[in-house]
Amino acid sequence: MGNDMERARISLCAALLGSMSLMATASSAAGDISAMVDAADPAAGQAAFEICAACHAIRPDEPTLIGPTLWQVEGRDIASVEGFAYSPGLKAVEGSWDRAKLDAFLRKPSAFAEGTIMGFAGIADDTERAAVIAYLETFAPGATSTTAAPVTHDFGDDWPQGPGSDLTGKVCSVCHSLAIVKQQGLSSERWDELLDWMVEEQGMNELTAEQRTEVIGYLSAHFGEP
Ligand code: HEC
Numbered sequence: 001m002g003n004d005m006e007r008a009r010i011s012l013c014a015a016l017l018g019s020m021s022l023m024a025t026a027s028s029a030a031g032d033i034s035a036m037v038d039a040a041d042p043a044a045g046q047a048a049f050e051i052c053a054a055c056h057a058i059r060p061d062e063p064t065l066i067g068p069t070l071w072q073v074e075g076r077d078i079a080s081v082e083g084f085a086y087s088p089g090l091k092a093v094e095g096s097w098d099r100a101k102l103d104a105f106l107r108k109p110s111a112f113a114e115g116t117i118m119g120f121a122g123i124a125d126d127t128e129r130a131a132v133i134a135y136l137e138t139f140a141p142g143a144t145s146t147t148a149a150p151v152t153h154d155f156g157d158d159w160p161q162g163p164g165s166d167l168t169g170k171v172c173s174v175c176h177s178l179a180i181v182k183q184q185g186l187s188s189e190r191w192d193e194l195l196d197w198m199v200e201e202q203g204m205n206e207l208t209a210e211q212r213t214e215v216i217g218y219l220s221a222h223f224g225e226p
């Protein structure tokens with residue numbers, strides 16, 4: 001009889017522990033993702049993104065692969081890239097991508113959107129998922145790459161050093177290779193116009209007045225009129 005009670009106590013304990021740990025996972029899933037993304041390292045996310053890059057473009061000048069481009073995916077309506085043949089399952093999900101939805105989808109795509117054609121099991125590790133989301137956010141509208149991402153870029157050996165070289169490299173390499181910049185020779189007025197065009201037509205985030213002065217100063221000093 002003593003034995004039975006002992007057993008009952010143990011199984012009660014196990015049940016309590018079990019439900020407590022279930023509660024803990026549920027709340028960490030819902031509540032803490034924003035804090036985790038804030039604390040995450042976009043550079044680690046960039047490394048983890050390599051597996052995604054097999055199927056997804058991330059910059060606007062990259063060709064579409066097996067999946068839709070993830071350029072500015074956060075804030076975008078779910079399943080909204082023009083011309084991409086989404087699954088009915090993903091199309092049926094309402095709303096736009098935010099941190100919580102990205103977190104849920106990337107944890108287990110098939111649970112978030114039944115019948116999704118994304119052939120990827122998901123990222124089980126919370127820290128890694130948060131880092132990937134932080135990396136995606138370095139391309140989000142309004143999140144200037146200059147403030148969001150301490151991602152290290154390789155600007156190439158022929159990227160001249162000097163005031164503004166780092167800022168300019170970061171701002172411009174968000175969307176395209178720097179080769180397109182290096183081959184130019186423009187006056188500061190023309191660089192100014194080109195930046196307007198990049199902001200108005202190409203979706204570049206507006207720079208602050210100081211940043212713009214620095215970038216144009218750098219561009220016209222090193223890639224100025226011959
Ligand atoms: C094997 C190819 C493949 C891999 C690997 C892959 N994806 Fe996808 N992804 C897809 C496809 C295909 C879709 C479209 C899914 C659908 O329509 O159901 C998609 C859709 C998405 C969407 C929704 C985009 C939209 O426009 O609504 C996001 C976000 C996304 N993937 C992120 C990722 C991330 C981040 C990774 C890496 C952790 C990743 N994917 C890995 C193929 C892939």
Ligand code: HEC
Pocket residue numbers: 060061168171172173174175176180181184194195198202203204205215219
């Ligand atoms: C938000 C994305 C984005 C950012 C950021 C961006 N660009 Fe561009 N840029 C584009 C797109 C898109 C094109 C057109 C590419 C094409 O036609 O292949 C382009 C084209 C160009 C061209 C070629 C213009 C031509 O006449 O063909 C130059 C030069 C250029 N960008 C310079 C820059 C510089 C310098 C910066 C940084 C200050 C920059 N871009 C930042 C998106 C961007």
